[in-house]
Structure formats: C-alpha cells, structure tokens
Amino acid sequence: MRLTLALMATLWALSAHTATGTKATEVAPYHVMMLLYRGCEEACQGFQDYFRRQHIPVRFTLRDAAQDATRIPGFITEAKRLRPDLLVTWGTTVTLATVGRWDKVDPARHITDLPVMFMIVSQPVDLGVVPTLASSKRNVTGTLYLLPVEEQIRAARTYFDFRRIGFLLNPAEPNSKASRDELQALAPRFGYTLVEESLDLDAAGKPAVASLTPRIDALAKAGVDLIYMSPDTFLNTHRQIVTGAAVAHGIPVFAAAEAPVVRGDALFGVVNRYDQVGRFSARQALRILRDGTVAANIPIELPRRFSYLINLRIAQRLGRYPPLPLLDVAEIINSCPEGSKCD
Numbered sequence: 001m002r003l004t005l006a007l008m009a010t011l012w013a014l015s016a017h018t019a020t021g022t023k024a025t026e027v028a029p030y031h032v033m034m035l036l037y038r039g040c041e042e043a044c045q046g047f048q049d050y051f052r053r054q055h056i057p058v059r060f061t062l063r064d065a066a067q068d069a070t071r072i073p074g075f076i077t078e079a080k081r082l083r084p085d086l087l088v089t090w091g092t093t094v095t096l097a098t099v100g101r102w103d104k105v106d107p108a109r110h111i112t113d114l115p116v117m118f119m120i121v122s123q124p125v126d127l128g129v130v131p132t133l134a135s136s137k138r139n140v141t142g143t144l145y146l147l148p149v150e151e152q153i154r155a156a157r158t159y160f161d162f163r164r165i166g167f168l169l170n171p172a173e174p175n176s177k178a179s180r181d182e183l184q185a186l187a188p189r190f191g192y193t194l195v196e197e198s199l200d201l202d203a204a205g206k207p208a209v210a211s212l213t214p215r216i217d218a219l220a221k222a223g224v225d226l227i228y229m230s231p232d233t234f235l236n237t238h239r240q241i242v243t244g245a246a247v248a249h250g251i252p253v254f255a256a257a258e259a260p261v262v263r264g265d266a267l268f269g270v271v272n273r274y275d276q277v278g279r280f281s282a283r284q285a286l287r288i289l290r291d292g293t294v295a296a297n298i299p300i301e302l303p304r305r306f307s308y309l310i311n312l313r314i315a316q317r318l319g320r321y322p323p324l325p326l327l328d329v330a331e332i333i334n335s336c337p338e339g340s341k342c343d
Contacts (some may be wrong), residue, residue: 033084035075035098036064037091038233043145044090045118047285051292056286059151061321065094068125072097074206076111083251086288087111088281089118091233092127092175100262101128111139115288115295120141120274121279122231122256123178124300133300139301141295143284144302146231146256147270147276149182153190155227155270156254159327162192166224166251168215168242169198170207170232179230179256195222199234207234213245220249229255229266239264252318262333267318268310307331 004276013022036044040062051058061084063075076098079087089095095118100110105297121129130136133144147155158161167183170176184194197218219227229235235242236259243265246253252267253260258274260266280303287293308330310322322330 006251007050029059030086031059031061031082031084032080032086032088032285032289033061033063033082034088035072035079035090035094036062037094038067039064042274043278043281046275047088047119047282048278049275050279050282056290063274067237069093071099073109076109079111079114083114085115086285087114087116088285089116092121092129092173092254093233095124095129095142096127096174097325099129099138102131102136102138102140103128105138114139116140117281117285117288117295119168119277120145120231122146122175123182126178126182127174130300135296135299137296139295141284141288141298142300143277143281144300145272145274147272147302147306149179149256150186151271152256153183153186156268157190157270159310159322160252160320162225164193164222164224164226166193166219166222166227167194167196167230168212168219168227168235169196170230171198171201172205172207173232173234176230176232176235179228179232183228195219195224209238209241212238212241216242216245216251218248219251220246220251224251227251227253229253229257229260231256236260239266247314247317250318252314252320258307265314266311267314267320268308268322268330270306270308272306276303276305309333 034044049058065071069085072094079219089098098111099116105112116139121142124130124142125133167180169180180196187194197215199207199215202208237259239260241254243260255261255266255269258271261269284298287298288295310330310332312332312334315321
C-alpha cells in the first residue's frame with residue numbers, strides 16, 4: 001500500500017510538473033499582418049486555413065487597399081508600428097509599394113527590418129521585386145503562382161491551334177505590360193501574331209471600364225483566334241464584361257488565372273488554384289515563423305499542382321469541345337457567373 005501511494009504521489013508530482021512546464025512554455029500566437037489589394041480572396045483564405053488545419057496559433061491583422069493604391073503607405077506605417085512577426089503582401093502593386101524594387105529600396109517608404117512574404121505576384125524578377133528566384137538578397141521571400149507563359153501557350157495548343165492572339169493591355173498595371181512583352185517575345189517561336197488593344201485611362205490614371213467592350217470589338221475585327229487574359233486585377237474584377245464580350249463574338253478566352261474560367265465565360269486556362277497558392281505560401285511562411293529561417297535564404301518557388309480548367313458551358317456555346325485525350329487530365333468546370341441563371 002505504501003509503495004502504491006508513493007508511486008501515485010510520484011506520478012501526480014510528475015504530471016503536475018509537466019502541466020506546469022507546458023503552461024510555462026506555451027508560445028503566444030504568431031502575429032501575421034496581411035496587406036491585401038482586393039479583399040481576402042481565395043489565396044488569403046487558403047493562407048489562414050493552413051494554420052487552422054495545422055492547429056498553429058496565429059493572430060491575423062488584415063488591411064485591404066480595395067484597389068486603391070493610395071491607402072498602402074498608411075498600412076506600411078502601421079506595420080512599422082505594430083511590428084508583426086511576418087508581413088504578407090498580396091499582388092504586385094501592394095508588394096512593390098511595401099518593399100520597393102530590390103535595387104531601389106527607400107527605408108523611409110519601404111519595409112526593410114521585418115520579414116516579408118509576397119504571393120500572387122506574376123513576374124517578381126521582371127518587375128524588380130527580387131534579383132533572382134534563388135534569393136531576394138534581403139528580408140523578403142515569396143511564392144509564384146503562374147505557369148510560365150511559354151508553358152501556358154503549349155498547354156493552350158493542346159486544345160486547338162491558333163495563329164492570332166488578342167491581348168488587352170492595361171497601361172496602369174505592370175503585370176499587364178510584362179505579360180504583353182513575354183507573349184510578344186514568344187511569338188516568333190510559336191508562330192503566332194500578337195494583336196494588342198490598349199485600354200483607355202481616366203483622369204485619375206485608372207483604366208476605364210467603358211473601353212473594355214470597344215477593345216474586344218476591335219480584337220474581333222482584327223480576326224483574332226484567341227484572347228489571352230492576363231493576370232490583371234482590373235480585368236479580373238470585370239471578367240464578365242471581358243469574357244462575355246469575347247464569347248458574343250465567338251472568340252474563346254484563355255485565362256492565366258482561375259476566376260475568369262470558374263466564375264466567368266473564359267473557355268479554359270492552366271492555373272494554380274489561389275487557395276492552394278495560399279496554403280503553399282503558408283508552409284513557406286512557417287519556415288520563418290517557427291524555424292527561424294532568414295527570408296533571404298528561402299527561394300521563391302512555384303507550387304507543383306496545376307489545374308487545366310475547361311468551362312464546359314462555354315465549350316458547348318462556342319462549339320469547341322476539348323479533344324478526348326485532354327479530358328483525361330482536365331478539370332471540367334460547368335460554371336455559372338455570379339448573379340446569373342444558367343440552364
């Protein structure tokens with residue numbers, strides 16, 4: 001009996017010590033501040049969801065510019081004051097405003113002493129966010145989300161051949177110009193002609209919604225076989241106008257991002273799902289938060305899971321049914337745009 005009581009007392013003491021020790025060493029939630037451009041969309045939600053699924057305590061502070069770049073400097077000032085464990089930036093506009101070009105950093109305007117992770121930036125090297133994908137050489141890392149344009153063109157050609165590609169240029173968006181330049185550079189190799197129509201800008205320097213339909217009409221008049229819809233926030237926001245006008249002319253749209261296919265009238269696209277990009281970015285972020293890895297030592301990488309999306313409703317409307325071999329690998333979407341009633 002004395003032995004049993006002694007053993008119980010020892011076990012109780014050990015459990016009490018363990019409980020006390022656990023409580024004493026509990027880690028406070030990580031503080032992650034997210035600077036967004038068009039709300040907490042799928043990538044933002046996927047980023048947060050990863051931490052929830054892994055039961056990792058994180059306190060999120062979200063700031064949304066709502067497509068108004070003039071709000072970003074205020075967010076940067078707040079981030080410098082709050083000093084989160086990690087700053088996450090969404091999109092090219094927010095990222096460049098937050099960290100600047102790698103060779104033109106201004107400590108007075110940019111974040112330099114906090115780790116920053118960017119996501120949904122289409123061409124971080126071409127746009128000067130980082131000098132190479134191997135390392136930013138500063139307190140910045142990030143993730144890619146676009147299949148290289150060359151691979152996108154190859155994938156599009158597995159659906160049908162095309163000789164004239166239409167392109168809507170948004171002069172106010174660096175991503176749009178970079179996509180145009182890359183498509184133009186690839187034209188001789190792939191044997192197509194790039195037909196470009198530039199959107200009008202209003203007095204504030206923003207693209208005019210009213211110019212979308214006339215520019216699509218001009219591309220149709222030029223006889224394009226396909227319209228390439230670049231990863232541009234303005235075009236994505238007005239995706240139904242763009243894709244709807246194209247389909248009205250019988251022109252298929254190939255989208256570099258998922259929303260025009262899933263929630264619009266784009267025919268197809270080869271994409272990384274935004275929610276998967278968010279989760280992948282969260283895994284990379286954990287290397288900074290939990291493992292203490294310096295941001296500069298984390299390469300900018302691309303998630304390996306791509307989806308070949310085909311909008312079956314639009315395929316039927318255009319009479320462009322996918323080749324049978326493509327059906328073995330494609331993800332068929334029978335989409336219905338927001339606010340619409342589809343048969």
